[in-house]
Amino acid sequence: MFELSVDQLKSIWAANQFAIPDDQWIFFGLRGCLPASDASQSFADKHVLVSANVDYHHSRCTIGQLKPDGTFALFPGSTVPHINNISKARKNDGAGANQLMTGYHPEYRKGQHKAGQATGHRAFRQENKIPILRSADDLDYDTDDRVEYATPYDNIHAAWCMSTDSDYFASAGCQVIVGFPSTPSRDNKPNAGPWRSFVENAYGIDQKRFGYILLNGRDAISVAAGKRPSVRLRFGSQGPLVGNLQRALATKGFYEDAIDEDFGRYTLFAVLDFQKAVFGPQADDGIVGPITAAELGMHLPEHAGEKEAPSVPVAAPAITISPKKVPKTNPLGLWMPSPDAGAFTLPVNHYAQIDNSGGEGPRECFMTSCTMLADYITNGRLRRERKEKGFDEPEDAYFKYMDGDTTISSVHEKALKKMGIDAYFSDRASIKDVESALYCGIPVPIGTQYKNSGHWVVVNGRGPKGWDILCPNGIRDGKSSNWIQRFQNESQAKQDSFSWRLLEAVFTDLGPEKGYAIFVTAVNGVATGVKKGM
DSSP states (O other), X not given: OEEEEHHHHHHHHHHTTOOOOSSSOEEEEEEXXXXXXXXXXXXXXXXXXXXXXXXXXXXXXXXXXXOTTSOEEEEEEESSOOHHHHHHHXXXXXXXXXXXXXXXEEXXXXXXXXXXXXXXXEEEEEOSOEEEEEOSSSSSOSTTXXXXXXXXXXXXXXXXXXXXXXXXXXXXXXEXXXXXXXXXXXXXXXXXXXXXXXXXXXXXXXXXXXXXXXXEHHHHHHHHTTOOOBOOBOTTXXXXXXXXXXXXXXXXXXXXXXXXXXXXXXXXXXXXXXXXXXXXTTOOOSOBOHHHHHHHTOXXXXXXXXXXXXXXXXXXXXXXXXXXXXXXXXXXXXXXXXTTOSSEEOOOOOOOSTTOGGGOXXXXXXXXXXHHHHHHHTTSHHHHHHHHHXXXXXXXXXXXXXXXXXTOHHHHHHHHHHTTEEEEEEEEEOHXXXXXXXXXXXXXXXXXXXXXXXXXXXXXXXXSSEEEEEOSSEEEOTTSSOEEEEOSSTTTOOOEEEEXXXXXXXXXXXXXXXXXXXXXXXXXXXEOSOOSOO
């Protein structure tokens, strides 16, 4: 049993170099410890917890809420998936269950978990791509498991269990709080258990989006014992130390992306590759502590606030390590596949059109497709504008650049131009043209089906059997006008795939070089490598 104060909690976050807003509520998780009593569900400046072993059968974690006034509340729950879902996923190479990696995940939005279903309820939706583990070899998660950067829709929602003694909780990767939700399957009875307090607390304020910090319980145990937290860099860390890390990784030949002082996707995979090359395949946890820092030749202060060493200069790659080949980037700094890559997927954020503001979502496939394109090639500009200006959707941010009907191609050309994006609409595009843009690292919105009443989707990759498709509306039943599933919002959106023959049928139905597409040739004056006049 140990007591944790708000100052100790914040000291852990500072040691991890998390840039936490001080004027907003923050959600946080501690994996492997539990609140000592129900009194922890009341806001206070300190609480008592107990250590707990994560066993994937019972809720053995804490999920908390911190208010700007410096008080916090704790709730029992789970930050790992249940064993039943792990077992099912193992039969499918790990797909179907995941474990969220520790770090700072900056955006969970108020919204519906399982919208439109009998068990759907108010929750907090995870919308951005995040690092997760998938296990295909056993029934737990460790450094043997593969890391993916994806949008698994690991929402924060009710656990559908009575207590931490229950041998069930409803999670395939979501962060869940003990209790039951108000939902049609329960005849809309009130929320119950700790979940009731958690959801009613957050829905009782105007804030729509919440950052979520996930760390291990042992971090809290250590600081509660009087030890100053040691500096660690991990996903979500920001600042000069991360810039030094990126330079050190570049010196070793593991990193070619921008030095942006943001520990994101490319920094994470560079760290994982470096750790695997230096320490072996079971030592890559993606966290930079003193051992990894020493091998990189970078100075890592022992504690937060200590003087930092000068920046590490970018030099020629060291010859003592044989690193994994570093991914190439295009002139915009975006990842692009190698010319001989047979299968690849550009990590474009997937948006849904039906929940667009203004009630015109069902006819806004073109606008949502262009939003996905513009947001990706500008490194999340529309997501940032949505957050800064209080819009409900990234499409709202894009719409502000538009002047005219969302179905007209010239309107989108002008809107993209206002964002500094040089793009053109083509009605004579071929599948080869689309493929050439993809190999430049640029996704392509295309018109499908019938050109008089068609539909727009984004092509963001290719595989051995076809093309990766991000459809803003849902999953289509082949080349028919029927839909297997319609996405009510981003939490339901998922990557689709069109076979070679299907894309030919719905994209070039008027002829092999008569497809409709939007091609981007430059962003803020930087050429993408995509040809003009396709």
